Amino acid sequence: MAHIKRLVLDVLKPHHPNVVAFARMIADLDPSYHVDITVQTVDEKTESVVIDLTGRGLDPEAVSATIESLGGSVHSVDQVEAEGAADKPTGPDNI
Amino acid sequence: MRLRDELRLLVRISRTAGIARRYFVTNGFDGALTMLGLLVGLRVAGPVDLSTALQACLGAAVALMMSGLSSAYVSESAERRRELRDLEQAMVTDLTGSAHARAAVIIPWLVATVNGMAPFLISLTILTPLWLAQLNGALATHALDLSIGVAFVIMALLGVFLGRVSGTWWIWSVARTLAVGAITVALILLLEL
Numbered sequence: 001m002a003h004i005k006r007l008v009l010d011v012l013k014p015h016h017p018n019v020v021a022f023a024r025m026i027a028d029l030d031p032s033y034h035v036d037i038t039v040q041t042v043d044e045k046t047e048s049v050v051i052d053l054t055g056r057g058l059d060p061e062a063v064s065a066t067i068e069s070l071g072g073s074v075h076s077v078d079q080v081e082a083e084g085a086a087d088k089p090t091g092p093d094n095i
Numbered sequence: 096m097r098l099r100d101e102l103r104l105l106v107r108i109s110r111t112a113g114i115a116r117r118y119f120v121t122n123g124f125d126g127a128l129t130m131l132g133l134l135v136g137l138r139v140a141g142p143v144d145l146s147t148a149l150q151a152c153l154g155a156a157v158a159l160m161m162s163g164l165s166s167a168y169v170s171e172s173a174e175r176r177r178e179l180r181d182l183e184q185a186m187v188t189d190l191t192g193s194a195h196a197r198a199a200v201i202i203p204w205l206v207a208t209v210n211g212m213a214p215f216l217i218s219l220t221i222l223t224p225l226w227l228a229q230l231n232g233a234l235a236t237h238a239l240d241l242s243i244g245v246a247f248v249i250m251a252l253l254g255v256f257l258g259r260v261s262g263t264w265w266i267w268s269v270a271r272t273l274a275v276g277a278i279t280v281a282l283i284l285l286l287e288l
Contacts, residue, residue, distance in 0.1 A: 014182055014195065016108040045185035071108070071193040073186055 003057040006081035011049050013072035015042075019049060026066055032056040050078070101197075102205070109175070109198040111206060116260060118210040122163045124253055124272070126214025128279055129155055130221040131246040135280050138239045139287045145235040149225045156218035164211030171203035221246045243280075250276045 013022065023035040033055040040048040053063060064074055106112055133155055137148045179199040183190050190196050221242050228238030254272035258265030 012186060012188075014108070014186065016110065017104065017194075021104075021107065043185070045182055069193055071182070071186070071190055071195040073188045 002082045002084050004060060004080060005054060005056065005058065005083050006079065007051075007053045007058055007060060007063065007077065008079035009051045009053070009063075009067070010075045010078050011051055011067055011072045012046055012075055013049060013067070013070065014046055017070055019047075022049075022067075022070055022072070025070060026051070026053065026063060029059070029062055029066060030055055030057075033058070048075075102201075104194055105198040105201055106205070108194055109202045111198075111202050114171075115206055115209045118163075118167060118206060119213045120253055120257060120260075122159070122167075122210050123213035123217045124250065124275075125163075126156065126159050126217040127221065127246050127249045127253065128276065129159060129214070130218050131243060131250075131276055132279055132283060134221075134239055134243050134246065135283045136287075138236065138243065139284065143235055143239075145225060145229050145238060148235060148239065149222065149229060152218065152222050152225065156215050156222070159218065160211045160215035162211075163214055164207045167210035168203050168207035171206045172199075175199040175203055217249055221249060247273065247276055 017025070019037045019039060023037050027033050027035045033053060036052040036054075038050045038052070040050055051067075060077075067074055106115075130152060133152050134148075137143050137151070176199055179190060179195055182195060224238045224241035224245060225235075227233070228235065228241075250272045251269045254269035255265045257272070258268035261268070
């Protein structure tokens, strides 16, 4: 099964936890995860961020659950990169 | 997630550390001052039975704890629920199951515990000489004097803590907390004349 190697998510989140803690919590999901968060807009209580996530065999559901557990809401999945699993180590079951 | 990590996350997202610190100092100081007032009152009232003095002070300590627990819980839970509702409106989403929803439930208990236990534990510390005197059969007046001394030491320590928190000269904040204690004693003595 193909595995996801990159996800770009448009997320609305509360100010707390801040982006540093947010990035840490997502990166903690798997040692291969590399998290890049860019703040797009800041409102009174919320901020829109773009989360650029790369790694081996990304688990979109676990990522989404982590974001929601931190009070965030995934508005859209803006970009996905997947790779065929042939000749490559298989990641966790996803998509 | 371990309980400690979970609590740390909830404290961080709810920005509770400062609030809990404030509650600890204000209600802890309340406890120290209440004990000081009781002890000075007992001291100037003349010969007093040690066990009666201890029971009266313990009663006040328990009342302070219950007052701290209930008042902080009621006000904090109302405040946290309102904050969660405001955040849900801003996010246009239901935050049930999120850390924010968990914080709205757990943080009021945490803050209430700090608010209730601070005066209780401080009161128990101040009453230690009375306890020891009861065990050893020492004189009540000496035990009361020692407890009054412990109350002043605790107020000074709270002053040091406040000075460190505010980043100001700690001697100044110690002087202020001790001055409050001294004024309290002076007022009680004045009333006894």
